Amino acid sequence: MRAFVTRLSGFLLALLFLEAAFVCAAPPEDGAARKLSTLELAEWIDRQFDKAWQEANVQPPAVVDDATFLKRTSLDLNGTIPTVSQAREFLGYDGEHKRATLIEQLLNETKRPQKHAERTAAHWATLWRRMMVPGNTPEAQRAVLFEPWLKEQFLTNVPYDEMARKIITVQQNTPGVTAKGPAMENVVSTPVIFFQTVGGKPETSASAVSRVFLGVRIGCAECHDHPFADWKQKDFWGVATYFSGIRNGAVGDSPLMKIRPENGPKEFEPALLWGTKAEVPKGKTSREAFADWMTSPKNPHFASTAVNRVWNVLIGRGLTDSVDDLDKAPPAERAILDELAQLFVASGYDVKWLITGICKSKLYQRECIAVDETSGDPLPGLRPLKTLLPEQVFNSLEQALALPVARADAGPRFNGLRDQLVARMNEAASNQPDEYRAGVPQALLLMNGRITTEATDLEQSRTLRGVLDAPFLNTEEKLKTLYLATLTRHPKAPEQQFLLEHIRKQPTPEKQQQAFQEIFWGLLNSPEFVLER
Amino acid sequence: MSTFSRRDFVQLSLASAFGVSFSGWLPRLAAAANEAKGKHKACIVLWMAGGPTQTDTLDLKVGHPNGGPSKAIDTAVPGIQITEHLPGVAKRMTDLSIIRSLTTAEGDHDRATRLMLTGHRPGQEGVNYPSLGALFAKELGDPENELPHYVSVSPFRFGGDASGPGFLGPDYAPLVVSGDSNDPEARANLSIENLKAPAGVSKDSMERRFEIAKFLQNDFASSSKGPSVKAHQANYERAMRMIATNAKGAFKLDEEPAALRDKYGRSRFGQGCLLARRLIERGVSFVEVTLDGWDTHADNFAQVKRNCDILDPGWATLMDDLKERGLLDSTMIVWMGEFGRTPKLNMTGGRDHFPLAWSVALGGGGIKGGQVIGDTGKAGTEVVNRPVKITDFYATMCAGLGISPAKENISPEGRPIPLVDRGGTVIAELATAPEKAAKGI
Numbered sequence: 005m006r007a008f009v010t011r012l013s014g015f016l017l018a019l020l021f022l023e024a025a026f027v028c029a030a031p032p033e034d035g036a037a038r039k040l041s042t043l044e045l046a047e048w049i050d051r052q053f054d055k056a057w058q059e060a061n062v063q064p065p066a067v068v069d070d071a072t073f074l075k076r077t078s079l080d081l082n083g084t085i086p087t088v089s090q091a092r093e094f095l096g097y098d099g100e101h102k103r104a105t106l107i108e109q110l111l112n113e114t115k116r117p118q119k120h121a122e123r124t125a126a127h128w129a130t131l132w133r134r135m136m137v138p139g140n141t142p143e144a145q146r147a148v149l150f151e152p153w154l155k156e157q158f159l160t161n162v163p164y165d166e167m168a169r170k171i172i173t174v175q176q177n178t179p180g181v182t183a184k185g186p187a188m189e190n191v192v193s194t195p196v197i198f199f200q201t202v203g204g205k206p207e208t209s210a211s212a213v214s215r216v217f218l219g220v221r222i223g224c225a226e227c228h229d230h231p232f233a234d235w236k237q238k239d240f241w242g243v244a245t246y247f248s249g250i251r252n253g254a255v256g257d258s259p260l261m262k263i264r265p266e267n268g269p270k271e272f273e274p275a276l277l278w279g280t281k282a283e284v285p286k287g288k289t290s291r292e293a294f295a296d297w298m299t300s301p302k303n304p305h306f307a308s309t310a311v312n313r314v315w316n317v318l319i320g321r322g323l324t325d326s327v328d329d330l331d332k333a334p335p336a337e338r339a340i341l342d343e344l345a346q347l348f349v350a351s352g353y354d355v356k357w358l359i360t361g362i363c364k365s366k367l368y369q370r371e372c373i374a375v376d377e378t379s380g381d382p383l384p385g386l387r388p389l390k391t392l393l394p395e396q397v398f399n400s401l402e403q404a405l406a407l408p409v410a411r412a413d414a415g416p417r418f419n420g421l422r423d424q425l426v427a428r429m430n431e432a433a434s435n436q437p438d439e440y441r442a443g444v445p446q447a448l449l450l451m452n453g454r455i456t457t458e459a460t461d462l463e464q465s466r467t468l469r470g471v472l473d474a475p476f477l478n479t480e481e482k483l484k485t486l487y488l489a490t491l492t493r494h495p496k497a498p499e500q501q502f503l504l505e506h507i508r509k510q511p512t513p514e515k516q517q518q519a520f521q522e523i524f525w526g527l528l529n530s531p532e533f534v535l536e537r
Numbered sequence: 538m539s540t541f542s543r544r545d546f547v548q549l550s551l552a553s554a555f556g557v558s559f560s561g562w563l564p565r566l567a568a569a570a571n572e573a574k575g576k577h578k579a580c581i582v583l584w585m586a587g588g589p590t591q592t593d594t595l596d597l598k599v600g601h602p603n604g605g606p607s608k609a610i611d612t613a614v615p616g617i618q619i620t621e622h623l624p625g626v627a628k629r630m631t632d633l634s635i636i637r638s639l640t641t642a643e644g645d646h647d648r649a650t651r652l653m654l655t656g657h658r659p660g661q662e663g664v665n666y667p668s669l670g671a672l673f674a675k676e677l678g679d680p681e682n683e684l685p686h687y688v689s690v691s692p693f694r695f696g697g698d699a700s701g702p703g704f705l706g707p708d709y710a711p712l713v714v715s716g717d718s719n720d721p722e723a724r725a726n727l728s729i730e731n732l733k734a735p736a737g738v739s740k741d742s743m744e745r746r747f748e749i750a751k752f753l754q755n756d757f758a759s760s761s762k763g764p765s766v767k768a769h770q771a772n773y774e775r776a777m778r779m780i781a782t783n784a785k786g787a788f789k790l791d792e793e794p795a796a797l798r799d800k801y802g803r804s805r806f807g808q809g810c811l812l813a814r815r816l817i818e819r820g821v822s823f824v825e826v827t828l829d830g831w832d833t834h835a836d837n838f839a840q841v842k843r844n845c846d847i848l849d850p851g852w853a854t855l856m857d858d859l860k861e862r863g864l865l866d867s868t869m870i871v872w873m874g875e876f877g878r879t880p881k882l883n884m885t886g887g888r889d890h891f892p893l894a895w896s897v898a899l900g901g902g903g904i905k906g907g908q909v910i911g912d913t914g915k916a917g918t919e920v921v922n923r924p925v926k927i928t929d930f931y932a933t934m935c936a937g938l939g940i941s942p943a944k945e946n947i948s949p950e951g952r953p954i955p956l957v958d959r960g961g962t963v964i965a966e967l968a969t970a971p972e973k974a975a976k977g978i
Contacts, residue, residue: 138665141665142647142651142659142699221950223950328950329950372761372763374761374762374763388763388765389761389763389765389766391765431701431710432706432710434706435949438763438764438765439764439765440764440765440766440768440769440772441706441768442769442772443685443708443710443712443772444685444712444772444775444776444779445710445712445713445729445730445731446772447772447773447775447776448729448730448731448732448776448779448780449730449731451731451776451780452731452732452733452734452735452780453731457735461735461737496756498756499752499753499756502752503749506745506749518742519745521742522742522745522746522749523749525746525749525750526746526749526750526752526753527753529746529750529753529773530750530753530754530757531753531754531757531758531761531766531769531770532753532757534769535757535761535765535766535769537761
């Protein structure tokens with residue numbers, strides 16, 4: 005406990021210092037907005053939504069308790085549930101700024117054993133990779149190799165516009181990040197993988213880049229004018245001309261010139277979206293020129309798309325729902341999104357700042373709303389339950405079951421079990437954070453698969469063995485510990501009553517142990533394990 | 538949004554009515570899983586992974602240097618000859634037709650597999666196309682059935698897996714039946730991964746686990762609502778039902794007479810064909826059974842004979858068995874791989890990838906048997922008559938199953954994607970009801 009308090013206050017100091025430094029470091033220049041502190045950003049967010057709810061005459065949901073907050077932020081930032089000891093520490097500590105401090109810790113603490121900053125960067129790399137190349141597509145397996153590069157960007161908090169520029173302008177021989185770790189030893193990770201896995205052609209590049217970075221679905225216009233939006237074939241192929249140097253998976257450059265679709269009857273001129281004139285300044289490649297245009301603060305979609313994606317991840321739905329297609333956003337939603345985007349631009353496209361500010365808002369900390377068939381569309385800003393991604397499911401199992409993580413122990417990360425689980429879960433994973441799409445094979449895997457089987461086996465399970473063999477824990481405390489390990493909370497009274505009875509009515513100590521096995525199995529297979537509140 | 542049928546609601550509330558009592562709803566679930574509901578349209582694809590040679594199977598070039606050593610034999614249909622290594626198939630030719638003039642444009646395993654299994658060239662406009670298993674399962678599947686609509690038996694693919702549901706989503710994902718080996722002991726175990734409770738876990742313990750899980754589900758649902766909670770609960774319900782009913786007993790191949798199992802061939806493929814029949818009987822709409830080993834770049838003739846020795850009894854017995862049970866006229870059987878193989882032999886006595894002019898076969902439900910479509914001439918190097926495109930082939934399969942090829946699914950981007958790409962024409966000679974299909978029933 006004491007260690008946590010010291011760490012907390014150390015963090016708090018650093019945090020206050022950082023906040024002050026940020027504010028001073030961003031002097032307002034001719035009309036440009038200054039960089040808000042993360043607390044100011046949190047307050048700004050809450051003001052917007054308090055107002056919206058008041059106008060709609062809606063009582064917002066309560067702020068969640070500490071246990072829910074800990075599980076939520078751990079999953080959202082670290083990509084996993086916390087350990088039992090983390091949970092005990094956090095729930096037992098009573099400091100005033102404990103939540104803000106936890107957020108800073110999860111984002112910034114580099115120390116062992118948790119290495120939170122690294123976990124968070126890895127998780128956000130996964131999120132970004134999945135957004136760029138969805139996990140259930142045939143190319144996803146290869147796209148995973150892009151993650152080490154992305155992780156490096158998040159870890160060093162590279163400004164978002166710079167990261168985007170690096171991706172757009174990558175060359176075949178641009179040095180990458182050498183991957184370490186299971187399954188990708190010494191693989192060189194670079195954005196080239198992005199262009200290759202989306203198709204490695206001018207048209208697939210145009211389609212992916214405009215969707216990912218600009219929230220524009222012009223892919224439809226490859227073959228015909230967009231049926232619902234204003235995009236024409238000339239827009240799509242106009243953008244594609246900028247990527248003419250990307251051919252057959254090789255990422256190169258070529259001068260900006262007309263393009264003729266394969267088997268197409270006519271050629272298309274170079275063009276940019278929203279009426280910007282297509283030209284390439286002397287000394288620049290066409291992709292450099294495209295990156296200039298795309299990442300410019302004047303681009304109406306670039307910052308808004310980024311902000312909406314981060315919001316979508318953290319809250320469970322975008323500020324406007326269609327993260328891949330901002331053209332569908334209603335004007336009111338678009339207005340608040342654009343305002344937040346302006347603040348993001350003023351922050352210097354600081355991704356960590358944006359994440360921190362959102363997490364510190366009361367809005368982020370509110371309870372999920374109960375959506376059902378009759379309640380219709382929820383109000384903006386309110387969060388639905390989120391479904392864990394395949395990687396989060398594995399990470400959480402690893403944490404809850406205390407699975408071996410060192411290479412020497414050849415645990416699931418190294419012996420193929422992790423990849424099997426993630427692959428099977430990916431077969432039925434959604435790209436929408438709030439959607440649960442798993443099918444029977446996924447349920448059977450969690451019910452009867454090897455990881456669960458070993459975890460509930462008295463001989464092999466580290467967690468179960470540890471809890472059952474602890475002489476200082478009575479039955480109630482044992483149950484509590486299993487709850488902390490799996491659901492990051494204590495059992496509620498009815499749960500405790502039902503489950504304790506199940507244990508106590510067993511005639512022999514062996515049968516009681518078996519009852520614990522059954523309970524542990526039930527907890528791992530409960531909706532609360534895979535649905536984030 | 539996940540789909541959630543009314544029936545799921547009924548079952549959920551029933552389950553909650555059992556509440557926390559340990560009164561054994563497991564047997565009730567088992568009893569609720571009733572048997573066959575009468576005839577439904579279904580499709581079985583025999584997938585020849587690697588790309589089967591047409592020149593040594595269904596389109597022989599006797600007397601030409603390109604032809605192999607295998608002899609042509611007469612089939613049950615006068616004028617149609619196939620290889621001597623498929624004698625069983627030859628005898629059932631009245632119920633089968635061969636397309637000898639399929640012409641496609643993908644010569645790479647991965648891309649060709651995706652083309653043949655989705656009907657679309659891969660990588661077009663970033664659309665994640667559904668496989669035909671998912672497409673047909675969606676059209677034909679009975680939502681009330683306890684088993685998944687689409688089952689894939691020991692799939693094997695070169696490159697990326699194209700047998701998934703694509704944008705149609707996990708409701709139409711295949712239930713994959715494992716069968717990693719041809720081991721005589723293991724092959725009886727063609728089963729669903731993780732269907733069985735782990736070794737050492739008794740039925741009682743399993744039942745108590747389910748009870749605890751259901752208690753936790755109900756508790757969670759009382760404070761958190763939303764489509765994902767219901768979808769999770771319904772999915773676990775289905776999975777528990779599968780465990781409880783042992784998947785309606787479909788996988789108990791040892792219930793079958795030993796003589797019949799012998800006839801199918803005691804191979805993974807043969808027993809997979811038998812399993813396919815048992816699944817179709819239990820209401821499954823689409824089953825794919827894979828036979829690997831067709832990528833014969835070297836030593837083609839010996840390998841093709843070995844493959845045929847496994848293929849012939851499985852395929853032939855499947856047709857007999859379905860016919861005897863009155864299921865052949867409602868079950869379409871399709872034989873295909875990702876491409877054909879070069880008519881000209883290479884230096885190592887093998888044949889290489891050849892998508893230009895190759896063969897597939899189809900028969901049973903909705904298909905007029907006993908015909909040959911198209912011709913690849915004396916040398917087999919090109920289509921000389923009646924080229925068939927992938928879209929024509931797909932349109933014909935749709936017609937056989939009574940599905941309109943023009944029917945559209947809506948992709949997540951809101952784009953209408955027709956079942957069969959524009960320009961596909963039903964091969965009229967093969968469809969028993971081409972007019973109906975063309976009109977879009």
